[in-house]
Amino acid sequence: MAELTFNVNGSEQRARAAEDEPLLWVLRNRLGLTGTKYGCGEGQCGACTVLINGEAARSCLTSASAVAGAKIVTVEGLANGKLSPVQQAFLEEGAYQCGYCTSGMIMAATSLLRQHPHPSDEQILDAMNGNVCRCGTYPRIVAAIRRAAGEPARKESENV
Amino acid sequence: MSSVDELMTEAALHEIRDRVRAFELDRRDFLRMCAGGLLVCLSGTAPAQESGRSGYARHELPQDVAAWIHIDADGAVTVFTGKVEIGQNIRTSLAQSVAEELRVPLDSITMIMGDTALTPWDMGTFGSRSTPTMGPQLRNMAMAARQMLIEAAAQLWNVDPSALTAEAGRVTNPKTGNSLQYGEITRGEKLTRTVAGDPPLSPATEWKIAGTPVPKVNGRQFVTGTHKYPSDISRPGMLFGKVVRPSGFNATLVSADTSAAEKISGVQVIRDGDFIGVVAPDVWTADQALAKIRAQWNVPQQISNRELFEYLRSHAAAAPAPGKVDDLIGSAEVQLNTEYTVAYIQHAPLEPRAAVAEWSTEGSGPKLTVWTGTQRPFGVRDELMKAFRLSEDQVRVIMPDMGSGYGGKHTGECAIEAARLAKAAGKPVKLIWTREEEFTWAYFRPAGVITIRAGAKRDGTLVGWKHDNFNSGPSGVDTPYAVPEKHVQYHEVQSPPLVQGSYRGLAATANHFARESAMDEMAHQLSMDPLQFRLKNITNDRLRAVFTTAAEKFGWGKTPSTSERGFGIAGGIEKGGHVAACAEVEILSGNHIRIRRIVQAWECGAIVNPDGLRNQNMGAMVMGIGGALFEHIQFANGKILNPHFADYRVPRFRDTPQIEVFLIDRKDLPSAGAGETPIVAVAPAVANAVFAATGKRLRSMPLTGDGTFST
Numbered sequence: 001m002a003e004l005t006f007n008v009n010g011s012e013q014r015a016r017a018a019e020d021e022p023l024l025w026v027l028r029n030r031l032g033l034t035g036t037k038y039g040c041g042e043g044q045c046g047a048c049t050v051l052i053n054g055e056a057a058r059s060c061l062t063s064a065s066a067v068a069g070a071k072i073v074t075v076e077g078l079a080n081g082k083l084s085p086v087q088q089a090f091l092e093e094g095a096y097q098c099g100y101c102t103s104g105m106i107m108a109a110t111s112l113l114r115q116h117p118h119p120s121d122e123q124i125l126d127a128m129n130g131n132v133c134r135c136g137t138y139p140r141i142v143a144a145i146r147r148a149a150g151e152p153a154r155k156e157s158e159n160v
Numbered sequence: 161m162s163s164v165d166e167l168m169t170e171a172a173l174h175e176i177r178d179r180v181r182a183f184e185l186d187r188r189d190f191l192r193m194c195a196g197g198l199l200v201c202l203s204g205t206a207p208a209q210e211s212g213r214s215g216y217a218r219h220e221l222p223q224d225v226a227a228w229i230h231i232d233a234d235g236a237v238t239v240f241t242g243k244v245e246i247g248q249n250i251r252t253s254l255a256q257s258v259a260e261e262l263r264v265p266l267d268s269i270t271m272i273m274g275d276t277a278l279t280p281w282d283m284g285t286f287g288s289r290s291t292p293t294m295g296p297q298l299r300n301m302a303m304a305a306r307q308m309l310i311e312a313a314a315q316l317w318n319v320d321p322s323a324l325t326a327e328a329g330r331v332t333n334p335k336t337g338n339s340l341q342y343g344e345i346t347r348g349e350k351l352t353r354t355v356a357g358d359p360p361l362s363p364a365t366e367w368k369i370a371g372t373p374v375p376k377v378n379g380r381q382f383v384t385g386t387h388k389y390p391s392d393i394s395r396p397g398m399l400f401g402k403v404v405r406p407s408g409f410n411a412t413l414v415s416a417d418t419s420a421a422e423k424i425s426g427v428q429v430i431r432d433g434d435f436i437g438v439v440a441p442d443v444w445t446a447d448q449a450l451a452k453i454r455a456q457w458n459v460p461q462q463i464s465n466r467e468l469f470e471y472l473r474s475h476a477a478a479a480p481a482p483g484k485v486d487d488l489i490g491s492a493e494v495q496l497n498t499e500y501t502v503a504y505i506q507h508a509p510l511e512p513r514a515a516v517a518e519w520s521t522e523g524s525g526p527k528l529t530v531w532t533g534t535q536r537p538f539g540v541r542d543e544l545m546k547a548f549r550l551s552e553d554q555v556r557v558i559m560p561d562m563g564s565g566y567g568g569k570h571t572g573e574c575a576i577e578a579a580r581l582a583k584a585a586g587k588p589v590k591l592i593w594t595r596e597e598e599f600t601w602a603y604f605r606p607a608g609v610i611t612i613r614a615g616a617k618r619d620g621t622l623v624g625w626k627h628d629n630f631n632s633g634p635s636g637v638d639t640p641y642a643v644p645e646k647h648v649q650y651h652e653v654q655s656p657p658l659v660q661g662s663y664r665g666l667a668a669t670a671n672h673f674a675r676e677s678a679m680d681e682m683a684h685q686l687s688m689d690p691l692q693f694r695l696k697n698i699t700n701d702r703l704r705a706v707f708t709t710a711a712e713k714f715g716w717g718k719t720p721s722t723s724e725r726g727f728g729i730a731g732g733i734e735k736g737g738h739v740a741a742c743a744e745v746e747i748l749s750g751n752h753i754r755i756r757r758i759v760q761a762w763e764c765g766a767i768v769n770p771d772g773l774r775n776q777n778m779g780a781m782v783m784g785i786g787g788a789l790f791e792h793i794q795f796a797n798g799k800i801l802n803p804h805f806a807d808y809r810v811p812r813f814r815d816t817p818q819i820e821v822f823l824i825d826r827k828d829l830p831s832a833g834a835g836e837t838p839i840v841a842v843a844p845a846v847a848n849a850v851f852a853a854t855g856k857r858l859r860s861m862p863l864t865g866d867g868t869f870s871t
Contacts, residue, residue, distance in 0.1 A: 034392035035385020040595040044805035075385035087383040098247030099382030100563030136782025138816040
């Protein structure tokens with residue numbers, strides 16, 4: 001165990017943690033940031049996605065000591081008085097069911113839109129395919145990403 | 161099979177026999193916290209829960225249905241239901257139903273769900289029962305509350321109640337302009353009243369809040385990460401637990417060396433028979449301790465998935481002797497005799513099983529509180545009572561809205577484990593199963609073998625139908641098509657190789673896969689269009705409507721299938737839901753199946769929330785793609801061979817086709833549930849599309865192991 005300093009959501013935070021402890025456990029269990037989720041612990045589902053120096057990363061596969069000093073942003077750090085454009089778009093599209101994957105989806109989408117403000121279909125699939133939504137809300141998540149990118153909302157099929 | 165029989169069978173599949181005891185609520189503490197208000201009780205004529213007025217098993221429900229709605233002095237409405245929110249959106253849709261009948265703004269309602277200390281007993285959230293049973297139940301209560309408020313205001317103003325109206329949380333006298341908020345009427349009073357009879361509910365044609373696409377009520381909590389799931393619960397002084405798992409199913413412990421683990425600072429090892437667990441101040445240390453425990457297990461020889469279907473065939477109860485239906489099929493002009501199989505699959509909810517257990521002392525005895533993700537909080541309470549020999553009032557189970565279940569979280573193993581660890585540690589303990597544990601030690605959707613024999617006249621009229629399901633289950637086993645003679649049966653298999661239980665839609669997916677594939681096979685044998693063959697044998701107008709709607713919106717029959725592009729159709733009725741889907745598949749090189757487009761038509765009576773309903777349809781269709789194309793559990797000798805997302809493929813963004821959902825709103829019909837049945841048409845529609853393209857009939861779910869099929 002070592003005393004480590006983290007820059008999380010814009011503030012310096014100290015925590016005692018093992019050097020090779022996954023960042024996910026530090027965030028959730030030592031810093032109380034439970035918005036970041038455990039889904040598999042193997043980088044296969046994306047539920048634990050956070051931004052490290054602006055890029056999406058799997059916090060379950062990232063050791064605590066490797067990111068001491070890096071800028072970490074979790075879902076709790078996105079809203080600045082008001083929701084971020086991606087959060088707002090997810091809310092407006094209703095792009096969730098149980099919502100457990102939502103934090104990871106929002107972080108992955110946020111990273112994508114920083115790199116590609118107007119992503120192509122292929123870029124969306126590339127960036128998002130590692131994130132699992134077991135409830136299957138993928139069409140709405142894609143719609144939310146497009147909405148956040150400023151594209152006109154697409155209408156789902158109507159009632160008959 | 162009647163719906164009650166089916167429910168009982170379903171309940172039995174959930175292994176909840178003999179678990180439930182007398183019903184008693186303790187809401188006193190909660191109500192003490194509420195300021196003066198109105199408590200609504202309705203006597204036994206309210207629509208019964210699925211448990212029925214006569215009770216379920218030996219669980220007799222009291223004739224007085226306990227309180228469901230509370231109105232605070234400030235007008236805030238609290239609704240109590242034992243149902244739970246797992247992503248299917250009933251926190252929103254049930255609140256809409258209450259708001260509608262109570263005539264209050266939706267945002268004045270707080271739903272208390274799945275808390276065994278606060279909510280009325282409930283069998284569990286499964287079987288698509290929340291909308292058809294809990295919806296009317298709560299609407300009845302709300303309606304009764306509204307009448308009471310009007311009567312109370314009438315008394316205050318000394319007018320006839322019929323002169324008053326209730327709207328937007330106020331009772332108003334249109335003649336005098338007098339108006340009072342509900343809270344002003346109930347202030348300082350705690351009213352309890354028994355109302356007899358079913359009050360007349362508002363017809364769906366007059367709904368203003370129900371029937372509208374209200375967004376998920378607490379959506380903001382999900383996009384900001386502030387919602388607390390079961391795995392996010394934290395208690396003062398809480399420790400983290402881990403459990404040593406056997407090296408295979410049905411194992412017995414030979415020996416265990418825990419000495420190295422015990423030397424780690426802060427670690428406590430807990431042994432209780434074959435149960436070995438650890439607790440530590442943090443999950444990292446608990447993991448280190450777990451890794452240091454050396455346990456030897458004796459695992460008996462067990463079958464593998466390669467022998468699975470032969471095992472199911474040979475271990476099923478004997479089929480009945482041939483009867484009239486066999487004669488009719490045997491002499492029919494066109495005959496079919498086929499067999500289909502479905503693999504074991506996992507629910508794989510993204511939030512694995514999780515529980516936080518806390519023991520305290522209350523009065524003279526221990527009290528156990530467990531926060532856990534489950535579709536059956538009262539069932540888990542019963543399991544905890546049994547495991548720790550506690551009485552009902554000594555156990556409280558709280559179910560925070562969880563990271564879903566899909567039928568996979570009916571049981572309380574994680575809650576029991578957390579409670580065992582917490583009891584020994586003398587502190588609250590959190591236990592979150594790993595993904596591998598969830599894949600291995602939860603239960604599976606039953607695998608099955610389904611045989612279908614059918615006969616038809618040359619003109620396409622069915623004359624006989626025989627459908628036998630071995631092991632996978634009875635849901636959806638009956639055919640919705642008109643056929644003069646039929647035999648449909650579910651055959652239980654003794655000692656199935658894996659622990660099996662519920663799953664979204666249960667066996668309806670397997671049975672629809674078999675039946676709708678067989679219907680397709682018959683159509684091709686008859687050289688009839690698969691849609692026309694179905695329509696010829698449909699007498700149910702609602703089923704006809706979804707088939708024709710899906711076909712029309714899809715453009716069925718407009719373009720012929722080619723060897724690279726195939727079109728398939730399938731549908732059915734289950735749990736009050738009527739569904740039909742058309743699928744377009746592309747066959748890529750190497751027999752790789754890519755689903756391009758699925759159009760689904762859905763009808764389940766009056767729609768309570770079209771936005772949530774559409775979301776459920778889309779989600780179920782995506783989930784259905786997994787079971788259709790690639791999900792399957794591999795196992796051998798008591799071990800799961802693919803207990804990781806890397807080896808067990810679930811649908812991802814790239815697997816998702818263009819999905820179009822068309823909802824038929826039948827405001828003249830009662831609302832049925834929709835969390836399950838939208839899943840059933842996908843697999844057969846896709847299999848039929850593959851046949852249309854390639855002439856290859858795929859009779860096993862999944863159709864492929866890895867996305868490709870062999871010729």
